[in-house]
Amino acid sequence: MARQWNFKQELVFCFGHHLADNPTQHMLEKAFRHHGMNWRYVNFELGNERLAEAVRAVRVLGFRGGNCTMPCKVTVIPHLDRLGQSAGLMEAVNCVVVDGEELVGENTDGKGFLQSLGEVSDPAGKRVTILGAGGAARAIAVETALAGASRITIVNRSPRRGRQLVELLRTRTEVEARFLPWEGDHALSEDTQILINATSIGMHPDAGARIPLRTDTLTPEMVVADVIANPPLTRLLQDAADRGCTVLDGLGMLVNQGVISFRYWTGQDPDSAVMRAALEEVFGG
Numbered sequence: 001m002a003r004q005w006n007f008k009q010e011l012v013f014c015f016g017h018h019l020a021d022n023p024t025q026h027m028l029e030k031a032f033r034h035h036g037m038n039w040r041y042v043n044f045e046l047g048n049e050r051l052a053e054a055v056r057a058v059r060v061l062g063f064r065g066g067n068c069t070m071p072c073k074v075t076v077i078p079h080l081d082r083l084g085q086s087a088g089l090m091e092a093v094n095c096v097v098v099d100g101e102e103l104v105g106e107n108t109d110g111k112g113f114l115q116s117l118g119e120v121s122d123p124a125g126k127r128v129t130i131l132g133a134g135g136a137a138r139a140i141a142v143e144t145a146l147a148g149a150s151r152i153t154i155v156n157r158s159p160r161r162g163r164q165l166v167e168l169l170r171t172r173t174e175v176e177a178r179f180l181p182w183e184g185d186h187a188l189s190e191d192t193q194i195l196i197n198a199t200s201i202g203m204h205p206d207a208g209a210r211i212p213l214r215t216d217t218l219t220p221e222m223v224v225a226d227v228i229a230n231p232p233l234t235r236l237l238q239d240a241a242d243r244g245c246t247v248l249d250g251l252g253m254l255v256n257q258g259v260i261s262f263r264y265w266t267g268q269d270p271d272s273a274v275m276r277a278a279l280e281e282v283f284g285g
């Protein structure tokens with residue numbers, strides 16, 4: 001009797017620039033293989049010029065979802081049918097989810113961070129300081145506010161960007177938010193409970209770069225998190241660990257945004273250990 005074959009393959013896309021060394025692709029392909037799923041994660045090097053056509057192709061070709069990275073995180077929005085709550089607040093989409101006939105924009109960056117943070121601390125009722133006001137800071141600030149943080153302090157080099165983020169938090173969430181200009185080495189207020197570096201300082205190839213921060217203001221009661229995944233052990237985390245703080249690396253956030261995206265696309269929970277191991281292969285653990 002002829003053997004039955006099932007070659008049905010499901011596709012997930014990533015749109016953006018500089019995708020040749022996209023660690024998310026490696027991580028998700030490993031997860032699909034580990035779970036015996038005939039799914040592929042395909043990078044499409046794409047700017048904004050042909051984004052509308054590309055999203056139409058997603059619908060026509062039956063992609064099961066995808067990621068958007070720079071420069072498509074904001075510009076993809078008009079081509080989608082609706083946005084999830086936090087993606088709507090942040091006005092940025094990094095994950096496209098197929099819901100019946102609709103394409104829904106979600107943001108899993110901040111959710112991934114929260115999941116990672118949840119392993120060591122519940123942000124509800126906590127005073128949080130975020131260094132930076134770019135895309136990562138925005139995602140983290142909105143999710144942390146929605147999770148019930150009592151106060152969020154934004155410290156940013158560009159006051160305009162910092163104040164914009166504070167304005168968003170004040171007008172669209174319940175959190176008490178304030179902006180502090182970043183002048184010289186920043187001294188943390190004593191009552192800070194969670195510090196998050198959401199700047200790109202310390203990212204490869206500038207590994208080891210020093211964040212302008214008075215490390216003598218770090219105390220052992222604080223949780224210190226970094227968004228930098230490459231390298232996972234940043235100078236900030238090393239300094240914080242030396243001062244007795246609880247530290248959290250950027251790999252956890254990257255893994256968890258992938259875990260949440262995987263769940264959105266497939267309806268299944270992936271093995272996050274397999275995904276973290278895939279990233280450690282790329283970045284070193």
Ligand code: NDP
Binds near residue numbers: 159198
């Ligand atoms: P953006 O370009 O949107 O923002 C960069 C931020 O860093 C801005 O606040 C910028 O300040 C600040 N900054 C950069 N250089 C300096 C400096 N020398 N001194 C002071 N501030 C500085 O980038 P993203 O927010 O998208 O990404 C930030 C980092 O987060 C990247 O390293 C990225 O890889 C990482 N990331 C990690 C994720 C993960 O899953 N682990 C997910 C997403 C991002 P200013 O406004 O003044 O320019």
